[in-house]
Amino acid sequence: FSSSTPIKATLFPGDGIGPEIAESxxxxxxxxxxxxxxxxxxxxxxxxxxxxxxxxxxxxxxxxKNKVGLKGPMATPIGKGHRSLNLTLRKELNLxxxxxxxxxxxxxxxxYDDVDLITIRExxxxxxxxxEHQVVKGVVESLKIITRKASxxxxxxxxxxxxxxxxxxxxxxxxxNIMQKxxxxxxxxxxxxxxxxxxxxxxxxxxxxxxxxxxxxPALFDVLVMPNLYGDIISDLCAGLVGGLGLTPSMxxxxxxxxxxxxxxxxxxxxAGMNLANPTALLLSGVMMLRHLKLNKQAEKIHSAIxxxxxxxxxxxxxxxxxxxxxxxxxxxxxHL
Amino acid sequence: FSSSTPIKATLFPGDGIGPEIAESxxxxxxxxxxxxxxxxxxxxxxxxxxxxxxxxxxxxxxxxKNKVGLKGPMATPIGKGHRSLNLTLRKELNLxxxxxxxxxxxxxxxxYDDVDLITIRExxxxxxxxxEHQVVKGVVESLKIITRKASxxxxxxxxxxxxxxxxxxxxxxxxxNIMQKxxxxxxxxxxxxxxxxxxxxxxxxxxxxxxxxxxxxPALFDVLVMPNLYGDIISDLCAGLVGGLGLTPSMxxxxxxxxxxxxxxxxxxxxAGMNLANPTALLLSGVMMLRHLKLNKQAEKIHSAIxxxxxxxxxxxxxxxxxxxxxxxxxxxxxHL
Ligand SMILES: CC(C)[C@H](C(=O)O)[C@@H](O)C(=O)O
Ligand SMILES: CC(C)[C@H](C(=O)O)[C@@H](O)C(=O)O
Numbered sequence: 001f002s003s004s005t006p007i008k009a010t011l012f013p014g015d016g017i018g019p020e021i022a023e024s025x026x027x028x029x030x031x032x033x034x035x036x037x038x039x040x041x042x043x044x045x046x047x048x049x050x051x052x053x054x055x056x057x058x059x060x061x062x063x064x065k066n067k068v069g070l071k072g073p074m075a076t077p078i079g080k081g082h083r084s085l086n087l088t089l090r091k092e093l094n095l096x097x098x099x100x101x102x103x104x105x106x107x108x109x110x111x112y113d114d115v116d117l118i119t120i121r122e123x124x125x126x127x128x129x130x131x132e133h134q135v136v137k138g139v140v141e142s143l144k145i146i147t148r149k150a151s152x153x154x155x156x157x158x159x160x161x162x163x164x165x166x167x168x169x170x171x172x173x174x175x176x177n178i179m180q181k182x183x184x185x186x187x188x189x190x191x192x193x194x195x196x197x198x199x200x201x202x203x204x205x206x207x208x209x210x211x212x213x214x215x216x217x218p219a220l221f222d223v224l225v226m227p228n229l230y231g232d233i234i235s236d237l238c239a240g241l242v243g244g245l246g247l248t249p250s251m252x253x254x255x256x257x258x259x260x261x262x263x264x265x266x267x268x269x270x271x272a273g274m275n276l277a278n279p280t281a282l283l284l285s286g287v288m289m290l291r292h293l294k295l296n297k298q299a300e301k302i303h304s305a306i307x308x309x310x311x312x313x314x315x316x317x318x319x320x321x322x323x324x325x326x327x328x329x330x331x332x333x334x335x336h337l
Numbered sequence: 338f339s340s341s342t343p344i345k346a347t348l349f350p351g352d353g354i355g356p357e358i359a360e361s362x363x364x365x366x367x368x369x370x371x372x373x374x375x376x377x378x379x380x381x382x383x384x385x386x387x388x389x390x391x392x393x394x395x396x397x398x399x400x401x402k403n404k405v406g407l408k409g410p411m412a413t414p415i416g417k418g419h420r421s422l423n424l425t426l427r428k429e430l431n432l433x434x435x436x437x438x439x440x441x442x443x444x445x446x447x448x449y450d451d452v453d454l455i456t457i458r459e460x461x462x463x464x465x466x467x468x469e470h471q472v473v474k475g476v477v478e479s480l481k482i483i484t485r486k487a488s489x490x491x492x493x494x495x496x497x498x499x500x501x502x503x504x505x506x507x508x509x510x511x512x513x514n515i516m517q518k519x520x521x522x523x524x525x526x527x528x529x530x531x532x533x534x535x536x537x538x539x540x541x542x543x544x545x546x547x548x549x550x551x552x553x554x555p556a557l558f559d560v561l562v563m564p565n566l567y568g569d570i571i572s573d574l575c576a577g578l579v580g581g582l583g584l585t586p587s588m589x590x591x592x593x594x595x596x597x598x599x600x601x602x603x604x605x606x607x608x609a610g611m612n613l614a615n616p617t618a619l620l621l622s623g624v625m626m627l628r629h630l631k632l633n634k635q636a637e638k639i640h641s642a643i644x645x646x647x648x649x650x651x652x653x654x655x656x657x658x659x660x661x662x663x664x665x666x667x668x669x670x671x672x673h674l
């Protein structure tokens with residue numbers, strides 16, 4: 001690729017503050033001479049019978065065709081029986097691994113310095129099976145499903161990620177002392193893959209202990225791989241260490257090279273349309289998308305501009321204690337480019 | 338009760354460092370003139386057919402008879418098919434609520450000041466059902482069971498605890514956006530109980546968001562009540578905020594007024610018998626036991642002696658960066674009494 005050949009990518013601006021922060025991404029990319037032909041997609045207002053969701057058939061086809069995309073926050077329509085749009089995308093597109101880097105942003109102080117963690121979450125099964133059942137009134141059950149197929153592919157992704165990103169260690173997070181069969185199968189898959197990467201240090205950590213150690217000393221960890229719910233929990237915990245979901249990017253990886261970068265914070269309806277939103281998580285997700293496209297030089301340039309703008313501290317949005325608007329903060333980043 | 342009438346209480350010294358830290362508790366209680374007639378119980382070395390566990394029939398009867406006890410760490414015997422002794426106790430004795438206070442210890446610095454949290458964990462069901470199943474090779478499932486009965490009693494315990502301890506707020510932690518039926522039932526029970534306590538502020542928080550907010554600002558929370566696995570995870574996270582499981586007590590509450598206080602850290606076989614163990618978690622669990630027995634004056638006296646010894650910093654065990662032995666640290670506490 002070269003930055004002058006437009007690459008086609010799906011863009012879901014999403015709901016609430018989504019359109020504003022998506023606009024910020026477009027402006028920053030343009031200022032960095034990264035030419036993306038954005039295929040903008042909007043979720044429907046009625047259930048599409050072909051997807052049984054507000055996500056339309058065209059929405060899904062766009063990602064399948066472009067193989068790469070960026071997604072803002074989506075609010076799930078209110079009313080019983082609607083599947084979360086975020087989850088529907090993950091399941092329908094078979095986005096099996098969710099990668100969430102959490103690193104300290106220079107100049108933005110939290111209780112933790114030099115955090116540098118990568119959580120890799122199985123994204124399709126586990127506690128998210130959707131299988132629940134009332135046995136008798138007052139007794140309900142949920143099924144957690146773990147398969148060898150999904151565990152192997154996320155474990156393989158995690159070790160390959162560690163290797164290609166110069167990471168030294170992979171920790172598999174589990175509760176196999178209690179869920180011996182499900183988490184046991186997950187660990188067995190991690191063991192098998194780990195054996196093929198003798199150069200990567202591999203350990204197994206029980207989830208409760210992992211959370212305790214993360215808040216005591218996050219430097220003990222490097223890459224963490226885990227089943228769906230643990231990934232949901234631990235990725236938010238790690239985001240909290242560096243300031244929250246407004247600052248941390250994510251990318252979903254699917255089969256056949258599909259990648260959908262995603263800001264995982266909420267749609268913040270209370271400040272939507274007010275030019276107050278912090279676009280950092282979506283911008284950094286955009287950077288992950290560029291790296292996936294091997295546009296590394298452009299990715300680094302944009303990344304530095306974002307990081308430096310935050311570090312300088314002159315232009316910060318309200319969630320970071322500043323008083324800049326979304327457009328001022330965006331302009332400051334563009335000025336760095 | 339008066340401190341001169343010996344109260345009978347079960348004591349499980351437990352494994353590894355258990356006997357040393359149990360000895361510390363006995364010495365401190367004696368120095369404080371708290372006379373407990375300890376009914377010492379040792380786990381068997383073979384499976385007792387009446388319990389199907391290394392816990393003997395006598396072990397269980399002792400707690401059922403005395404209605405109160407203190408427990409050190411128990412290592413589950415190695416080998417397939419053995420149930421965790423900790424879990425067996427909880428299930429066999431129907432210890433339905435696990436209370437874990439986490440508060441900053443004056444003078445022991447962590448990244449967080451003034452933490453003061455109470456986690457109340459459902460202790461008998463949920464993800465700990467033990468029901469797992471291989472559907473076909475490579476596809477396994479675990480059952481999470483939530484009942485109205487267990488959810489109501491833990492919710493009732495949490496609100497009553499909040500009220501009787503002058504707490505202002507109860508947060509119910511869940512993932513009902515994904516597990517609508519199981520976590521939904523849990524929340525519904527919390528809602529019902531909350532309605533009876535209009536003076537207590539009540540909120541529902543999704544577990545991932547809860548973990549993020551806990552590491553960002555633990556002061557947002559007060560009493561937290563939740564299903565089993567979330568309680569396991571969040572209580573360890575909270576312990577991490579104040580220094581770890583070596584410093585945090587816990588108590589298990591059963592039907593008919595049964596209470597088993599418990600240090601929830603491991604048995605630390607690597608330092609067992611070396612006079613290096615930190616007895617703080619078991620001592621503070623002993624204090625919880627005394628409070629449960631309404632020996633509040635004695636409880637406060639012992640509590641202050643422990644807290645002040647740690648605060649002074651002259652006698653600290655190695656895990657807290659000191660070089661005191663268990664016996665020196667214990668003696669320092671006794672000297673404070
Ligand atoms: C919105 C919710 C269903 C989702 C999840 O649980 O995965 C979110 O917490 C996330 O992490 O993306
Ligand atoms: C040892 C283990 C089975 C136990 C649990 O998961 O409950 C422990 O982590 C605890 O919190 O007491």
